[in-house]
Amino acid sequence: MKRLCLLLLLCMVFLSGCMSREVEEQLLVILMGVDRMEDGNLVLTVKVPSNTAGDVSASSSSEDASKGGNQMGYLTLSATGHHFSDALELLLATTPRSLNFSQVREVVISRQVAETKECTLLLQKLYSLPRMHTQAVVVICDGEAGKFVEEQKPYVGSRLSRYIEVSLQNYAGKGFVPTTSLAQAVQEIGYGWQDPLLILGALPQDKEGAPEKENVLNVDADQLHATSINAVKLFGAAATDGEKVSGTLTGYEMALVSLMLGQSQSLSLWDDQGFSLPLYARAPATLRVEGEEKLMLTVSMVCEVHYRSTTPPDEEKIRGRLEDELESTLRKLQSLRCDALGFGGRHMRRFATVQAWENFNWREKYARADVQVDVQLRLKKE
Amino acid sequence: MIFHGQTRTAVHSRQAALGQRQGESLQNHFTLSAMLLYAQLVIGCGFVLYQQVGTPGYMSILLLFLPMTGLYFISCRLAEKTGIREGLMGKTADVLLFVCLLMDAQLSLYAFTAIVREILPDYNTALITLVTLICVLPSLHRQHSHALPSFARLLRYPMVVGLGISMLGSMRYGRLDHLFPLLGRGAESVLSGAFWMSTSLSAALTPLLIRTPPSGKLQRRQGYRSLSIGLLLGAATALVAAYLMPYHFLTLPDALGTRLLMPIKVHPALISWSVTVCLMMLLMLVSLSASLSRGLHLLSHVTGRPVGTGLAFLLVPLPALSTDIARQIVLNLPMIRLVCILGTVLLLGMGCLAKKGRAKK
Numbered sequence: 001m002k003r004l005c006l007l008l009l010l011c012m013v014f015l016s017g018c019m020s021r022e023v024e025e026q027l028l029v030i031l032m033g034v035d036r037m038e039d040g041n042l043v044l045t046v047k048v049p050s051n052t053a054g055d056v057s058a059s060s061s062s063e064d065a066s067k068g069g070n071q072m073g074y075l076t077l078s079a080t081g082h083h084f085s086d087a088l089e090l091l092l093a094t095t096p097r098s099l100n101f102s103q104v105r106e107v108v109i110s111r112q113v114a115e116t117k118e119c120t121l122l123l124q125k126l127y128s129l130p131r132m133h134t135q136a137v138v139v140i141c142d143g144e145a146g147k148f149v150e151e152q153k154p155y156v157g158s159r160l161s162r163y164i165e166v167s168l169q170n171y172a173g174k175g176f177v178p179t180t181s182l183a184q185a186v187q188e189i190g191y192g193w194q195d196p197l198l199i200l201g202a203l204p205q206d207k208e209g210a211p212e213k214e215n216v217l218n219v220d221a222d223q224l225h226a227t228s229i230n231a232v233k234l235f236g237a238a239a240t241d242g243e244k245v246s247g248t249l250t251g252y253e254m255a256l257v258s259l260m261l262g263q264s265q266s267l268s269l270w271d272d273q274g275f276s277l278p279l280y281a282r283a284p285a286t287l288r289v290e291g292e293e294k295l296m297l298t299v300s301m302v303c304e305v306h307y308r309s310t311t312p313p314d315e316e317k318i319r320g321r322l323e324d325e326l327e328s329t330l331r332k333l334q335s336l337r338c339d340a341l342g343f344g345g346r347h348m349r350r351f352a353t354v355q356a357w358e359n360f361n362w363r364e365k366y367a368r369a370d371v372q373v374d375v376q377l378r379l380k381k382e
Numbered sequence: 383m384i385f386h387g388q389t390r391t392a393v394h395s396r397q398a399a400l401g402q403r404q405g406e407s408l409q410n411h412f413t414l415s416a417m418l419l420y421a422q423l424v425i426g427c428g429f430v431l432y433q434q435v436g437t438p439g440y441m442s443i444l445l446l447f448l449p450m451t452g453l454y455f456i457s458c459r460l461a462e463k464t465g466i467r468e469g470l471m472g473k474t475a476d477v478l479l480f481v482c483l484l485m486d487a488q489l490s491l492y493a494f495t496a497i498v499r500e501i502l503p504d505y506n507t508a509l510i511t512l513v514t515l516i517c518v519l520p521s522l523h524r525q526h527s528h529a530l531p532s533f534a535r536l537l538r539y540p541m542v543v544g545l546g547i548s549m550l551g552s553m554r555y556g557r558l559d560h561l562f563p564l565l566g567r568g569a570e571s572v573l574s575g576a577f578w579m580s581t582s583l584s585a586a587l588t589p590l591l592i593r594t595p596p597s598g599k600l601q602r603r604q605g606y607r608s609l610s611i612g613l614l615l616g617a618a619t620a621l622v623a624a625y626l627m628p629y630h631f632l633t634l635p636d637a638l639g640t641r642l643l644m645p646i647k648v649h650p651a652l653i654s655w656s657v658t659v660c661l662m663m664l665l666m667l668v669s670l671s672a673s674l675s676r677g678l679h680l681l682s683h684v685t686g687r688p689v690g691t692g693l694a695f696l697l698v699p700l701p702a703l704s705t706d707i708a709r710q711i712v713l714n715l716p717m718i719r720l721v722c723i724l725g726t727v728l729l730l731g732m733g734c735l736a737k738k739g740r741a742k743k
Contacts, residue, residue, distance in 0.1 A: 187631045348562045
């Protein structure tokens with residue numbers, strides 16, 4: 001009995017919280033943005049809660065304050081330097097409190113920076129920040145990252161951090177955006193196991209007229225014909241080729257990739273009459289790599305299509321269409337030299353040492369490989 | 383000896399009770415040694431194994447089964463010989479073993495301060511080191527020499543359960559692909575990693591510190607089992623780290639604290655975050671206390687009188703306070719430890735043979 005009491009007492013010692021500063025003695029960074037200006041300087045932008053009652057954020061209007069929606073304002077701070085380290089040092093020196101990165105939810109990098117070889121190093125530097133919340137998502141945005149950061153507000157609820165988390169869960173659950181965190185991006189980028197896909201974001205632009213494409217979801221974030229309460233749009237993915245962002249995937253292509261990866265289990269197809277046909281994939285796709293010099297990449301999937309009409313849809317037509325779309329997405333990833341599905345990780349198992357794997361020159365062979373998609377489709381009446 | 387008024391049954395019961403208590407004390411010491419071994423393996427992973435060997439680090443640890451077994455049974459045999467630690471060779475062996483335990487204590491303190499600095503970067507290293515040593519001080523009192531092994535015995539199940547929760551909780555964040563290529567940089571790197579880690583096997587010399595009676599076969603088997611569990615846990619830790627992180631990530635150069643807590647930094651949303659950090663800190667504290675108290679016990683045996691803790695307090699914090707000294711120690715650690723461990727066994731073996739020779743004459 002005494003030993004048990006002693007053990008419980010010992011366990012209680014470890015239940016105390018550990019923080020060396022009060023909340024008001026620091027600024028908790030929620031969003032970070034990185035831009036490269038035309039003069040070559042780098043701009044680092046952070047968004048922090050101001051911890052004051054009422055809306056005192058520079059980016060908010062008095063109209064919002066009168067509505068009494070936000071209990072807490074947000075401050076957007078920025079600093080400019082030749083390099084990331086310079087900009088960070090300047091920011092740390094000029095903010096009235098020390099910056100705490102343990103609550104970062106989103107890291108936004110402008111596409112201009114992300115498409116250079118600087119991208120990998122930047123991600124590693126962000127990852128190495130003291131107490132950095134490495135589960136933050138990485139967003140690649142068209143336009144200025146600083147503006148992207150500034151435009152984000154908690155339109156639902158009062159906390160920006162929670163708003164971002166729930167929004168991302170919603171988008172990712174549908175498969176239109178990837179779920180890559182900063183930690184995953186740093187782990188995976190550059191070494192051939194699997195190239196990470198990063199969330200693609202854009203600031204709203206006025207879109208007039210009808211959508212140009214038949215599939216309205218087969219567009220990038222800046223081409224969406226939709227308005228929402230959210231000032232920024234997150235849709236599609238930025239593909240990486242081991243060094244930098246090499247191109248983008250539309251929202252629909254990202255949904256197909258999510259289906260193959262098993263990150264989402266459903267997708268909506270439409271038949272010729274415009275009726276929705278929900279497609280379900282209960283398991284991720286099976287990947288195979290065959291061949292030595294000329295590789296054959298094979299993706300096999302088992303899918304179910306549910307329908308409600310009295311006559312079943314044309315199974316062959318749906319299967320053919322799905323295979324074409326999957327193959328087209330895979331070929332696009334190949335052209336962007338992005339192994340998003342992880343063929344490299346599978347093929348690496350054949351090699352005993354890292355040197356043998358590096359000598360194989362996987363990236364070149366991946367880009368030239370043949371692609372084959374096999375879909376087993378089952379129709380199910382609801 | 384039977385006293386007036388005592389029956390043989392009462393005496394046998396008292397002897398049996400004494401024997402049982404001695405057996406329990408021996409088991410507690412072995413449990414403590416198993417924790418020491420596990421702590422040194424974890425520190426070795428952070429210092430060297432992840433960076434130099436990478437993914438197949440767990441193989442390097444599993445290769446230690448054979449040397450650990452050999453060392454353990456040799457030390458059991460030597461411990462059965464009475465009086466071999468009394469002569470010059472025996473006392474020199476004690477000094478060598480003290481050096482080995484001192485290095486274990488230094489590394490444990492260095493690892494503990496590194497972990498604390500990783501989670502609380504605003505605190506001064508010297509302050510953390512001083513507070514830690516003050517907390518450890520009561521465990522060094524010779525009258526409380528049974529407290530630490532008893533504490534280790536109390537802690538063994540919560541520690542294993544806590545480790546299990548940490549490891550199982552983190553499994554969903556890893557990938558099987560991360561374990562490939564199986565040999566990492568090659569078989570040579572696995573073997574060199576095993577060589578480096580083999581110098582952590584001073585815990586296998588526990589029978590030399592606590593005399594195992596010749597009739598204590600059961601205790602010896604249980605002691606070997608405890609050490610094997612410690613070794614297996616070390617291998618499991620390295621395997622889980624490899625499962626969580628791909629090769630290139632595991633081999634990134636970084637500070638010791640970052641490397642020890644790397645699995646958590648990679649996925650800080652791990653359910654068992656606080657369990658993992660607290661277990662690591664507790665393990666390092668137990669390792670520090672145990673290495674220090676055993677080292678001082680050996681030194682007392684050599685000098686023939688109680689040794690003050692001041693000497694240890696001067697020598698132990700050095701790597702925690704100076705990164706240059708820490709670097710030197712890490713560079714020379716394998717050779718120093720190897721010389722100490724092998725030297726201890728050789729000297730005691732020679733002492734044993736010399737005694738036999740004298741007895742024959």
